[in-house]
Amino acid sequence: MRYQGSKKKFLNSKVTGIDTWGKAWSYSLKVCENNATTEGVGEQTNFQRASAADLPFDDGEFDAAVSNFVFHEVRDAKDKREVVQEALRVVKNGGAYSFQDLFLSEKIYGEIEDLLKTIRDWGIEEVHFTSTADLVDIPRILRIPGMLGEIGIIYGKK
Template identity: 45%
Template sequence: MMKGKKIMLSKEGNYGNWVPANMMKLMWAGDIVLAVLTIVFAAVLKVAVPAWITGVLLVILLAYTLYMWRCREAFDFNKGDIMGDVHQYLVNHLPWDGKGKLLDIGCGAGALTMRCALTYPEAELTGMDYWGKEWSYAKEQCEKNAKVEKVSDRVSFQKGDAASLDFADETFDAIVSNFVFHEVRTAKDKRDVVREAFRVLKKGGAFALQDMFAQKALYGDMEQFVEELKKAGFQEVHYIGNIEKQDGLVPGYIQTPWMISGAGLIYGIK
């Protein structure tokens, strides 16, 4: 398949959503509880102040629930497919010929891994993730998706910590990662997680990493970090800040601090 052309994943795959189903269930449950309390206070107990308080809280929570539901629909791979667009943006910036081994750090349900596998039919790929329950992702889910996409013969998955990768130095010819590093709780300095990713990349290997790089509270001055990598001997390093604003990649209503804001892409050749 031609690199640059958007890869469409199978609708039979189960790739989850950046707005987890469990989160939506809790929010809808909260709406119901507040609605019941408001009715009880107003119609049964006839106490105005508590009814007003729960009523206002209901309006606020319901508005936020509907907003998150809209975001979930937009992210869905079979609907708005913004998750697919963001993954494709990363793959399009990976300067690799597809020969050798690729590591997807924090693969989740394997969506980015599958996109890379379909883009690079000669590559051998490894997806790694910690698979916490809060994201409703699992290794078995990834393996089923690989079978659906007919790439299971050259794709494998394993559990691991992005802050301490279980691979030897310079194992991979390419590395990718999408919105994972800022979530790694075992590393206080998120730049250390990026450095750990580079440790397992071969000299001359390609990389494309997306995260909240434009948020200085997490990563500091990324231009300075780029210069640090160049001084360390990297052949080529590029940085694009605020990718959510690039080419209409992410709708304006999703460009919020609690959704996608201050995202960035760093890519090049080690």
């Protein structure tokens, strides 16, 4: 779980984490809950079993959404762009989002500029993209397609 830094900074915030956790649901849930407690944010953090393709939340329910290497793994959505759209659906207008995934994989998302245009066409106010390779010193051998060379961050405000 990577929400603790924000949670510690924003003491009155509440964090909801979701995952499908497969057959290891109870074990994985316990690990997440223990991690949150260890970080001192257990009381403000809850976890739910759900698919990122069909979030059990109202439109605009959250001030922000964060996802790290989730969308390409969602098996119950053939078009991964729909998973991005679903994550944005639950962010309130003016809310922030940051998603890291294999956004440079044309096989998964198509051309990056087309993906960004599609997100803007959904009515998202602010859309930015940064290749993770521009932020982190990734060895050249790992920057190849199918490896770390396809990772990017889409972020902004709704």
